[in-house]
Amino acid sequence: MSEALIAGGGIAGMAAALALAREGWRVTVCEEAPAPAGLGAGLQMSPNATRVLRWLGVLDAVAAVAFRPRAAVMRDGRTGARIYRAALGEAAERRWGAPYLHVHRADLLAALSAAAGAAGADIRGGARVEGYLLRPEGPTLKLAGGETLSGDLVIGADGIRSALRARLNGPEAPDFTGMVAWRGTVPAARLPDGLVAPDATVWAGPGRHLVSYYLRGGSLVNFVAVEERGAWTAEGWSAPGDPDALRRGFAGWHAAVTGLLDHVEETFLWGLFGRPEQVRWVDGPVVLIGDAAHPMLPFMAQGAAMALEDVAVLVAEVQAGGDLPEALLAHEERRWPRVARVQRISLANGRFFHRRSGLARLGRRGLVSAVSRLAPGLAAGRLDWLYGHDATEGLG
Numbered sequence: 001m002s003e004a005l006i007a008g009g010g011i012a013g014m015a016a017a018l019a020l021a022r023e024g025w026r027v028t029v030c031e032e033a034p035a036p037a038g039l040g041a042g043l044q045m046s047p048n049a050t051r052v053l054r055w056l057g058v059l060d061a062v063a064a065v066a067f068r069p070r071a072a073v074m075r076d077g078r079t080g081a082r083i084y085r086a087a088l089g090e091a092a093e094r095r096w097g098a099p100y101l102h103v104h105r106a107d108l109l110a111a112l113s114a115a116a117g118a119a120g121a122d123i124r125g126g127a128r129v130e131g132y133l134l135r136p137e138g139p140t141l142k143l144a145g146g147e148t149l150s151g152d153l154v155i156g157a158d159g160i161r162s163a164l165r166a167r168l169n170g171p172e173a174p175d176f177t178g179m180v181a182w183r184g185t186v187p188a189a190r191l192p193d194g195l196v197a198p199d200a201t202v203w204a205g206p207g208r209h210l211v212s213y214y215l216r217g218g219s220l221v222n223f224v225a226v227e228e229r230g231a232w233t234a235e236g237w238s239a240p241g242d243p244d245a246l247r248r249g250f251a252g253w254h255a256a257v258t259g260l261l262d263h264v265e266e267t268f269l270w271g272l273f274g275r276p277e278q279v280r281w282v283d284g285p286v287v288l289i290g291d292a293a294h295p296m297l298p299f300m301a302q303g304a305a306m307a308l309e310d311v312a313v314l315v316a317e318v319q320a321g322g323d324l325p326e327a328l329l330a331h332e333e334r335r336w337p338r339v340a341r342v343q344r345i346s347l348a349n350g351r352f353f354h355r356r357s358g359l360a361r362l363g364r365r366g367l368v369s370a371v372s373r374l375a376p377g378l379a380a381g382r383l384d385w386l387y388g389h390d391a392t393e394g395l396g
C-alpha cells in the first residue's frame with residue numbers, strides 16, 4: 001500500500017487525505033494546531049468547488065449546514081445604489097451544474113476531517129512540520145521535536161506561510177498589498193429583520209469594501225471588510241482586530257453596513273500579501289497544493305475552491321499510474337494556467353472595488369458591460385470558465 005504524508009490539515013490537506021484514503025492509500029496528516037482548526041469564518045463555495053465536494057462524498061453534509069444565496073450583488077457602499085446583480089440559487093445550479101453555497105470554514109473542515117478519519121486517514125494534531133528531506137527510502141517529513149516520517153508521497157498543504165514552500169523555493173519576502181481584511185460573524189437573531197439581504201453583497205467605496213452574506217441556514221451573518229492601509233499586519237486566521245476601529249472605517253456608510261457592524265463583538269484582522277507567482281510546486285515526490293502552492297488575494301473568493309480543484313486533479317494524475325514525480329509535474333502543468341488566471345483577476349477585482357469614483361454612476365447607467373470589463377470576475381456569462389469547470393472529470 002502506498003503512503004502519503006500531508007503537511008497541514010486545512011481545507012486542501014483534509015480534502016487530499018480523504019481523496020487518497022478512499023483510493024486505498026495509507027495517509028498521515030500532520031497539523032500543527034492541537035485539533036483540526038475551527039478558525040476562520042465564511043467561505044463562498046462556487047459550483048466548481050461544490051462539484052469537488054460532491055465527488056468527495058461530503059456535499060450533502062456541507063449543504064445541510066450551509067446557506068444558498070439568492071444572488072451576487074454589488075452596491076455603492078454609501079448610497080446602496082445597485083451596480084450589478086447576477087442570480088445565484090437555482091439559477092446557478094442550472095447554469096453550472098452544482099450549487100453555490102456559503103459555508104463556515106469550521107463546518108467545511110469538520111465534514112472533511114470526519115470523512116477522512118472514517119476513510120482511515122491518521123490525523124495528528126500538534127504536529128508541526130519543519131521541512132522535508134529526499135532520502136533513498138522515500139520523501140521524509142521533519143517534525144518539530146526531531147521526529148521524521150517517511151512515505152511515498154509528500155503533500156505540502158500547510159497554507160499561506162508554508163514551511164514546505166520555503167524549503168522548495170527558498171525564503172521569500174511577501175509584499176504587503178496595502179490592504180488589510182477584517183473577518184467575523186454576527187448572529188442573525190441580533191439584527192433587525194431584513195437588514196441583511198439573502199445575497200452575497202459587495203458594498204464598494206473609495207479605499208474600502210465590505211462583503212456580507214449568511215451562513216448556517218441563515219442563522220449567522222458573515223462579513224469581510226477590506227481597507228487600504230500603509231501598515232503591515234500579521235497574517236493568519238486568528239489575529240484579533242478592534243471592532244471599534246472597524247466601525248470607524250465604515251462610518252457614514254449605508255445603514256445595512258453600519259447596522260451590521262454595530263453588532264460586531266469580535267473580529268479577526270490580517271494583512272493581505274502578494275507573493276511571486278513563479279514558484280515551483282514539485283520536487284520529485286513532493287508537491288504543494290492550495291495556498292502553499294498559490295496564495296491569492298480573496299477578491300474572487302476562490303482560494304479554497306482552487307485548493308479543492310487541486311486535490312481532484314492531483315488524484316487523477318496519480319491514479320493514471322506511472323512514475324509519481326512525472327504525475328506530480330503533470331498536475332502542476334494542468335493546474336498552473338487556471339490558477340494564474342484566477343490570481344490575476346483577484347488582483348484586478350481588488351482595485352476595481354476600491355475605485356475612488358464612478359461606481360454608482362456605472363450602475364445607474366446600466367453599464368454592466370463596463371463593470372464586467374473593469375472587474376472581469378463579476379459578470380455571470382464571463383464566469384462559465386470558472387464556475388462551470390469540472391476538475392473531477394474522468395474520476396470515478
Ligand SMILES: Cc1cc2nc3c(=O)[nH]c(=O)nc-3n(C[C@H](O)[C@H](O)[C@H](O)COP(=O)(O)OP(=O)(O)OC[C@H]3O[C@@H](n4cnc5c(N)ncnc54)[C@H](O)[C@@H]3O)c2cc1C
Pocket residue numbers: 007008009010011012013030031032033037042043044045127128129130157158159160161162163181183224289290291292298301302303304305306307
Ligand atoms: C479575507 C479572505 C476571504 C476569503 N474568502 C474565500 C471564499 O469566500 N472562498 C474561497 O474559496 N476562499 C476564500 N479565501 C481563501 C481561503 O481561505 C484559502 O485559500 C484556503 O483556506 C486555503 O486552504 P489551504 O488548506 O491551502 O490552507 P489553510 O486552510 O490555511 O490550511 C493550512 C493548514 O496548515 C496548518 N499548518 C500551517 N503550517 C504548518 C506546519 N508548519 N506544520 C503543520 N501544519 C501547518 C495550518 O494550521 C492550517 O490548518 C479567503 C481568504 C481570505 C484571506
